[in-house]
Amino acid sequence: MSARNTLALKARSRWGAMLEAPDQVPALFALARERGLPLRILGGGSNVVLSADFAGITAVVATTGRVVIKQTEDHVLVEAAAGETWHDFVVWTVEQGFGGIENLAGIPGTVGAAPVQNIGAYGAEVADVFESLVAFDTVDKVLKTFTAADCAFAYRDSVFKREAGRYVVLSLRLRLPRPWKPNLRFAGLAELAEQPALDPRTVMDRVLYLRGSKLPDWRVTPNAGSFFQNPIVSLNEAAPVLAAFPAAPNFPQADGRTKLSAGWLIEQSGLKGFSMGRAGISERHALVVVNLGEADAGDIAALAARVKATVKARFGIVLHEEPVFL
């Protein structure tokens, strides 16, 4: 499975399946049940730590198709199959002049996984433009349509992550608002506000440029993007950090808590560039765990445990991994 995960971990699966049509999903789950085999779902493998040996079926969602459902004066409805590549879907919308997801360009992986952790970047997240999705419920064995409220989106979280393994997302529908309003709140994008006749493509190109300048390319240095979530903590928990480092990045939340920067905490703990065996923290970005060659899930888990223990000892803050251990 090393070519099917962006961390390029050494990993094997006893069985494999490509899901190319939605009706294959219930059929495969029925087969797995009949044979008593565990079944796990994989998209582009960009947010997983794959176990070294999986004694079941790994099913890759490979359904395709994108369509404009409807255009009105105040919105455009677009839909894509779960196996579509997320970035290609973004480009496809932008090429038609539809704005709304250009800030999410360049995020690896599939359309179906996008709502699973409510992907986000550059001040936007998929929940902002979410209309509905269709998923197969492996418990009730029926197709279900989910509204945004059903998905219970939160920061890098949704019902699909909380009830991991229960639902297989089959298609995603987005509502792109009209007229387009650029979202330039994020540092690096704000200066585009000065640009006359700004369009979604220009914003997308800037996002791609910024991403390329910050993150190591997973094709060159295998990684899974941000490895730890930015911790959202109470003001009490944040107090020791902010007392010792008044300039520590923190972002007050609507619920009275504050979001700290996991990358900053890791860097301040002296771990940027740190390595342990075959896994390490990127020299370029303290939030990115990299495979230094031939690593497996055990190496990644050991490094992650060390990072968490060090940050906890130094700042009293508990970090949580972003990728799913499958």
Ligand SMILES: Cc1cc2nc3c(=O)[nH]c(=O)nc-3n(C[C@H](O)[C@H](O)[C@H](O)COP(=O)(O)OP(=O)(O)OC[C@H]3O[C@@H](n4cnc5c(N)ncnc54)[C@H](O)[C@@H]3O)c2cc1C
């Ligand atoms: C270099 C790099 C940069 C990244 N930058 C960002 C970023 O800016 N913002 C961000 O939010 N994320 C980012 N990520 C993380 C990742 O790209 C996203 O989480 C992406 O949505 C994962 O998609 P995937 O298809 O690769 O999912 P996978 O890694 O294959 O799967 C992730 C989880 O989703 C489940 N899953 C996959 N497909 C489905 C489906 N159809 N139905 C139900 N469950 C499913 C899997 O079982 C697994 O639990 C980055 C990753 C990398 C490598």
